[in-house]
Amino acid sequence: PALGLSLPGNTTVGAVAPAAAAPSAPPAFPSRLNGKRLADIMDEFRMRLGSQVTDFVTQAQVVDQMDRELIVQRDRALRLQQSTAALKQGTDAISSELELILHHQDEMHAALSQLEQKVEEEGRNFTDRPGDRQQAYTLIDNLDRELADTRDLLSDTIGRLNAATPLEDGSSAQLARMVQVLDVHLSAFQWLETNAAELDQQLSNADIALSAVYR
Incomplete structure (x- = not known):
């Protein structure tokens, strides 16, 4: 029913009653599920899930193999580092020994030079x-x-x-x-x-x- 409000000056404003709300439409399903039974839909989901699980397991195995190879390479790198350190230590020791040998060789060369000079000087004394x-x-x-x-x-x-x-x-x-x-x-x-x-x-x-x- 219409309601009337009296305003000053004998003016009447009429209000229209709101219409009744329309009922909501049911939710629309994906087009690929239209006309399929629930069992078929479950089977499809199960197959897709199984395929994804298989892919995940395969990828996990690949990642595990890569981790194993990384561990092997890490151990090899550590052994190489240890061998390099030992080799460097041995090289330093050999270098020190070579320097000592060269020092002795220089001393022997100087002594031989002095001896040769002395022999030449004494040899001149023989007529x-x-x-x-x-x-x-x-x-x-x-x-x-x-x-x-x-x-x-x-x-x-x-x-x-x-x-x-x-x-x-x-x-x-x-x-x-x-x-x-x-x-x-x-x-x-x-x-x-x-x-x-x-x-x-x-x-x-x-x-x-x-x-x-x-x-």
Whole structure:
């Protein structure tokens, strides 16, 4: 029913009663579910859920394998780091030993240089040279052979003279004087031979001392 309100000035305003509310429409289902039974819908959901579970398990296995590989690589990297640290430590030790060896080598080289310089300085003090010593040895050898030959010749001559001594007194006296002369010569040659041996021994001693200095 209409309601009227009186306003000043005898003005009447009419109010219209609200109309009744229209009933709400039922919710619309997805088009893919229209005309399907609940069992079919549940089966479809179950299949889709199973497929998703399978995909998830597969992805989880892949992630697990990747985690295992990462762990292996991590362990390998740790071992490599330890090996590198040990190798660096060994390298540092070897470097220290090499430096010590080089230091000793430098000291030995300096000592050898001083020794060579000393040997050269002492070698200049010797007036003889290897060629002079060789000539002296050759001369001594020749002299020794000549003395030996002369001694043998004198010994043989004296022996033959003694064996062929005549019976005459005058001849015996002359022969005795000849033997005495030959004996004197033989003694002189023996003395020369003895001195030559001493000289050869002195030269040998000097050569040995010089060789020891040049070693």
